[in-house]
Amino acid sequence: MIFYRVCIVGLGLMGGAIGMAARRRGSASRVIGVADSRETIEKAIAKGAVDDATLDMRAAVADADMVILCVPVRSIIAAAQAVLPACREGTIITDIGSSKSLIVRDVEQLILKQKSKAHFVGSHPITGSEKKGIEASETIQLEGANCVITPTPHTDNESYRKVDEFWKSLGLKTARLSPEEHDAVLARSSHVPHLLSPALVTIQTEKSLDLSGPGLRDMSRLAGSDPTMWTDIIDQNAVEVGKALKDLGQELITLAQEIDQLSRPGTPGAEAARERVFRFLADARQRYDKRYAAAIKKEDDEAAQDALLDEI
């Protein structure tokens, strides 16, 4: 038991999932939720995401050892501003925002300005779903997910260690990056994909969407995400998203040139282009296999195990 009393501000998809996991795994003696409606409070209690929940943020925070801000990125700074005056000395505040530079900078400034004795450590558990609300919290896979923690020169070491332990106690694998590094990394792995998936949906015709298969379905899942939330995330990380998008654009321009050559079969350029397209696909596949091989093997083994059990 690392944190006696955890307060989760915001009982949506992620707040609900974190609450459930913290209670199930004994990562907290008590989980108190802060919501903005009676309805959400009832849902959170009913599904065991919290021991109790309240509309009264100040009271909930005053009684907490750790406060986790689980509100959308656009509201994290405002939530920190509201939370800070209610914190006792040494209270640890963390968040789960998908962008970090802006949030960490602004919250650290707030702490200085308010002369708060609370400690802030930015976090980002890298998991989620295109779905929304505490109703869908069960779909969130925390176990085995990555969680980036983003300390700065101002970060209290002991608080960093406790935040790290907390996420690990929920089954996440933690990594330490500066907020700026985090934003550069996530622009590529998450923010650009959240633009690419809708772009792919946008170029579909009615027919191509209707007659599509599992490939397009997987590739378009992120297009089902909340547009407001993602506009905010991309807005907060626009510089890095722009860079990653430029790199992707360059890849696609090169590919378009190869495809152009391929469309002239029998010409000397066509065979060379074929070889380059193959190489491009083979290299990407190698990276895919390397990254996901262990997970794929585990799934296949489990499927084989299930098949065996079915036979018995």
Place this chain on the structure above:
Amino acid sequence: MIFYRVCIVGLGLMGGAIGMAARRRGSASRVIGVADSRETIEKAIAKGAVDDATLDMRAAVADADMVILCVPVRSIIAAAQAVLPACREGTIITDIGSSKSLIVRDVEQLILKQKSKAHFVGSHPITGSEKKGIEASETIQLEGANCVITPTPHTDNESYRKVDEFWKSLGLKTARLSPEEHDAVLARSSHVPHLLSPALVTIQTEKSLDLSGPGLRDMSRLAGSDPTMWTDIIDQNAVEVGKALKDLGQELITLAQEIDQLSRPGTPGAEAARERVFRFLADARQRYDKRYAAAIKKEDDEAAQDALLDEI
């Protein structure tokens, strides 16, 4: 029972899946497979994908009412060439190739040249997996998948009808398109995604790949596909893939401009860009929801049902 004797040429991922489904659903009185190794024959028989299998294509084809070419796209025309002399009058030949214009044109020419009395009807069941081989045939979802059938002015109507009935008997939803329409549609829904997914993997750094979450995993699944097979498919449909890739490139250029504006917060352009990014995401989401809403609701209902059963 529509087809008495079905012969599947090529017992890989798809051939195996089609054989299993045809036998399970009684779509054939007898399924004979043609493979290129004893090992595959044994695997196919062991998993019930065929009633029997052989290395002797001519004998298997001579005895069939319908022949399904389940070899990779680059080998379909050669397979048709080898199969045709062995066919009886009225034998129906179909295929499962992911590109259609070139294949349908060439096979129709072969039939004319060989003065064959067999009938060819092009098909494309739109399902698959990044995995390979008959070992993974269980991962193929035929039930509910789309299947495009691509008749031409030369197509025998009765054969078209029988091919249509056959796929329907396996649980697929059939659609009729010309080979050219098929290739334009699939370029968008499948072939470009098979380039986009590897392109997204290509722009990842070691760190962004390591620290990624479920979003990137779904978006990069197609990068795990067989590079030879996909070089061939894209090669055969290069003109249409080029067009679709150009449309996607245009979307990304527009997006990059918006992101560029976003990265200058406080400027008059930034707020308008935010609105346009939101609109882009919201429109794509609406199309996503419309296409997948029924499937998503079904999954959620099943999950709720499972949860209920767990409680009882």
